[in-house]
Amino acid sequence: MSQSQSGFLETVVGWDSTKCQENLDTALPRLIECFQELDVIQEQIGILKIICHSFLPCVQVTDAEEKVFSRLMDQVCGLFDLTLEDIQLHTQKGDRKSSLPLITDRLQSLVDLSEFLETCVCHMQTGNMPLEWSCLHSLPRGTIHFLRGAYGHCKVSGELYQELLSCLSVPLSNLFKKTHSLQVAFLRLLDNLRVSDQVTEQEVQEITQVCRGLFDVCQIVTSLDMKLMVTLWKAISKHAVSNKAHIGHHLEVGDMVNHLCGEIQTGFVYLLQLLPRLDLEGRVLSQGDEKGFQKSLKILGFQMKILVMLVREFSDLLDRCEKQVYNLLLTLHRLLPPSLSAQQIDQKNLSEIQQHLTNATDVLIKAFLPNKLFIETLTGSEKVGAVRDEDSFPELQILLRVLDNLPQMEGSVEMGLPLYITDPSLTGKHEKSMTLYENCCTRVCGFLGSLTTKLFNKAEEVLLENILSHDLWCRLLAEDVWCFLVRYGSADLCRDQVNFLVELMKQSPPAFQPPSPLLSLTVRLIKCLAPEHQAELTQSLGASDDPVSLRVLASCVQGFSDPGLCQGVIHSVSEICSWLLREITTTEEYTQEDLHRLVLCLSCLCELLGQNDTIPLAVQPHVTSSITDTIGRLWKGIVASDWLNTSLSLQCLGKLILLSSYLLLSLDNDVLDKILTGMSSCVQQESSVHLHLTLVYFLRSFGKVRLTASPEQPQMLKRLSDLFVATLTSSDLFIYHHGLSAFTKFAEETLHEAVVPSCIEDQPGLQDCVVQFINKSPYTCSGELSRLDFLRIVPPCRIGVDMDSDSGVSDHQSGPSSKRPRLMENVNHCQVSQQLKTSVEELVGVLRKTLSDLEAFTKSEDTDMTPQTWNNLEHIQTKIMDIMKEKG
Structure with a gap:
């Protein structure tokens, strides 16, 4: 420091407030110049103290930005960074203890800088008039910079100081307290700021930077002090929402949502670890930490409220956070009952978790319904077969709440269990336990029932897509929902849909007639037809002997309300099939067309003869006798092992065995011997x-x-x-x-x-x-x-x-x-455990042989592979590729 600077400082230190006020316009700029020219930390801090205590009180609040902050704040931030770098440098020396006095001194310098900033912040609140954002530019930026750096230094102090930490606990504690005091004063200042009537682009940028800066600080203090985190999130949400119209498109709320989702996920896993461990009967195996559980639950509940508020207020401005929200929803549903991946949880603790956390998930889902990326994340076609087993149930729970598309995923394991869940939204005041499948079906039916008629064509399109799905649960659900819609529709609607399904089956390739899912649905809908429409249907289908018509009539016999109509169908279908069967058996060598016709006849006769014990009507005795004779001749003329080569001939053999089981009491010993011999060959x-x-x-x-x-x-x-x-x-x-x-x-x-x-x-x-x-x-x-x-x-x-x-x-x-x-x-079953223990090498060997057989089969001229088989092959390929990627 030069002698002139030293003399000037000694002079101004002795001035009273009146003298400072009189010389403000000359002395204050000179002090700022001295601060900028010096490069010794202690001397610079000394000048800042003089400015704060002697001259800043003399500056009008509306002039403080121009006369003080705009000229000082960049240099103050630079001094702060330089002090942190100096500390970092001295902690890396070999003899760390020798650096202890200097580190202590530098920590005190940080405390002094914090006091300087707090004094500036408090000075801006001394005026009587509310301040506008346009009056502040530099001070918020400098304060955020200090909060970020000081809290960050406290966060890494353990790793940075190591064995010196115990000797520095007091100065570090002072730094933390002073930083917190600065934060309190700064947040109070922000509460008193308002946007000007003619908001400028600069104000928008500065408000946005303050909200982002507080978010940065919040991410740092999350692992330091939960109370600080709560305070900061309250401030962020308050200013973000109040200024949403101005800063909404600049704030990047998606980053905040991602952070909160990650914090809630991590905290939720930790929360479950604090619960008592229970066995399947609810007996306590080990005590948990009830006090810690309540504290953590309270924090998680607060974070969830902030998350919901951000998502709800900025629903149309969210981006790059869909996947994280989806993962959070999966985690919450996966780790809580009735998911099989959940631990046993006491009902009291479970109710508290639902009240503070999971009840808010519906709000999140509702807010994200218009979000195309979220819906694609949830229902994208690439997800079919790719959902992990443990995520199938939670994803299904989310889908039930979305109900924008029918489920298009692998059924969860929970579907196959007598798993009961309680859903008050469906049952009113009195809770009723229902199976998971019943819950799914009720929710989807209720959703589709609320649609307007103009959307029914889209609903039918989605239902049809799922009826033809390879997944069992999708098929069952789509079929039940379709029947619900028809049942509560008009009689004409039911007739039209039956005709549509029959025509659709007729237009299918011969190899796939009739597709089994469509046949099952058609038979169920025929039961709902009005009597006159049932009569019309039998007349139209009975007028032709095409495969679909015969199979539909044979399958829906029990669905006709008129016994006379039922008996007429049985008689006509059995007569036609018996005649076709006799004609086919006279053929010396079967073609593909012959096999298709044979499957048709056998299937229809199985349907009719298989119902003899359930309905009073039956196939006429003379027709049954004719069928028995034909079946006997057919068994005597075939070698069962030769019918195992293609799927079509395999179907024929299966239907032949099944039909024979209905005629056992009428078959001669030689035919039975032929059947048993053929079955033994199949087993071998x-x-x-x-x-x-x-x-x-x-x-x-x-x-x-x-x-x-x-x-x-x-x-x-x-x-x-x-x-x-x-x-x-x-x-x-x-x-x-x-x-x-x-x-x-x-x-x-x-x-x-x-x-x-x-x-x-x-x-x-x-x-x-x-x-x-x-x-x-x-x-x-x-x-x-x-x-x-x-x-x-x-x-x-x-x-x-x-x-x-x-x-x-x-x-x-x-x-x-x-x-x-x-x-x-x-x-x-010892063979079951042995099968599960099969070595990888053996599995690979079997797979190689299977692939060779598959390749030869697909090249043959009589290849008969259904779309479902091709679909399954694609899923097998995807699974193998996933395994290879996972194992590198």
């Missing part, structure tokens, strides 16, 4: 699961058969025993379960009792399994598969197998069964 060649289940159904019906005495009888009983053994030792859980059911029914009804002991005598433990199955008690063993594990292993489409689509057993029901098959809780 490891036929498809669908075909094997058809064989099981045949065996189930064999208990009523009494074989006449003949030389072939012992051999036939041996084949029958071997078929049961193959079924009861199958590694497939469905075949094994249905095999147990078939075996117990056979054992109860058969006159050939020797078959029963011959099946179980060489199978250790099988007798116990049969006994416990009869008693409906699950068999327990080590390494058992829980029901949940079973559902996670078996694809959803296997749980509700559509036998009619792939040469299996038709359930002869017009809609989804209300009684699902009882699944085994536990499996006494």
Whole structure:
């Protein structure tokens, strides 16, 4: 410092307030010049103190920006940064303790700078008139700069100072307190500022910068002090909303939303760790931290309120935050009951979480409904098959709230369980527990029921798309919703839609006639037709013998309200199919067209004969006799193993076996022997699961058969025993379960009792399994598969197998069964665990062989691959690519 500068400073220090006021215009600029010329931190801070205490009180509030802040603030910020760099430099020296006095001194300098800024901020609040933003430019920028840097320094102090931290706790504490005091004063100043009547672009930029700056500070203090975080978010939300009309397009609220979503996700996971650990029965295994839980919940609730406020107020200005909001919603739904990924939570704690957090998710979803990117994130076509198993249920929960599109995703595991949820919004004052599927269906029906008629064409388009989906739950849901819409519509609407579906099936390629999902829906809708419309339909369909017409009539017999109409349909369809079947059996070599016609005839006859026990009407005896004779000739002329090459011939074989099961009591021994021989060949060649289940159904019906005495009888009983053994030792859980059911029914009804002991005598433990199955008690063993594990292993489409689509057993029901098959809780099956332990090398080997077979099959001329099969192949390819990417 020069002598002239030193003398000047000594002079002004001695001035009183009157002297300072008289010399303000000359002394203040000279002081600022001295500050800018000096490069010693302590000397610069000394000048700032003189300005603050002697001259700033003399400056009018409206003149402070021009005379003081605009000239000083950049240099003050530079001095602050230089001081932090000096501290950083001295903490990196080898002898850190020797730097302790200088570091302490520099920390005090930061405290002095904080006091200078606070004095400036407080001075701006001494006027009587409210201030406009145009009166302040430099001071807010400098204050934000200091808050960001000082809080950031306190945040990294542990890592920065290490063993010196204990010696610096006092000066660091002083710095934190002074910074907080500056923050309080600054926020109070902001509350007193108002936008001018003619707002300028500069004001808009400065308000935006202040809000962004406070957000930067908020991100720093989140891990320092929760009270500071709360205070800052209140200030941000207040000024952002009050100035939304001016700064909305400049604020980049999406960054704030992303930060809050991340904080809530992290805090929510931590919150659940504070809860007591409970077992499945609700017993406490370990105590939690109730006080910590309440504190964390309060903070999370506040953050959620701020998030909701930002999303609601700036809903049309959000960008780049859709994915983060989506992930937050997934996390909240995934980690809370009734999700199977959730831990056991006491009802009291769960209610508190719902009150403070999850109840706000509906507001978030509603605000994001107009957001195209959010909807694409949720319902994009690329998501089909790509959703993680643990995210299927939470995504479905979100979709139910959106209801903008029907679900287009893999069904969640929770769909296959008797999972009950409570939804007061659907049940009114009295809460009612319902299954997840019932909840989904009710929500979607309610949504579509509220649509205007002009949107129904779009709704029908989406429903049809899902009816044809490869996913079981999408199909069932779309079918039920469609029936809901028709049921509450007019009779003419129902008639028109039935005609539309029938025509759509007729226009399908012959290989896919009739598509099973469309057939199921059509049969259900026919039940809703008015009697006169049912009569019209039978007349129009009965006038032709095309495949679709015959199959529709055969499938919907039970849906006709007039018994006479029903009997007429049975008679005409059975007559036509019997005639077609006789004609086909006279053919020496079957073409593709012959096989399609054969599948049609067999399918229709299976539908009609399979209903003999459920309706008083039946196929005429002379027609049944003709069919029996034709079936006998057909079995004698084929080799079953030759029919396993293509899917079409496989369907024929499955339908032939199924139809034969309805005619068992009328078939001769030689035909039965031919059937059992063919079935044994199919089992030895490891036929498809669908075909094997058809064989099981045949065996189930064999208990009523009494074989006449003949030389072939012992051999036939041996084949029958071997078929049961193959079924009861199958590694497939469905075949094994249905095999147990078939075996117990056979054992109860058969006159050939020797078959029963011959099946179980060489199978250790099988007798116990049969006994416990009869008693409906699950068999327990080590390494058992829980029901949940079973559902996670078996694809959803296997749980509700559509036998009619792939040469299996038709359930002869017009809609989804209300009684699902009882699944085994536990499996006494060593082959199951062995199958799950198959090495990767073996799996790859099997895959390579399968690919070779697939390639040869697709190149053959009689390739018959359905769209569903191609769709499944695409999903397999995607999964393999994902595995390869994950493993590098």
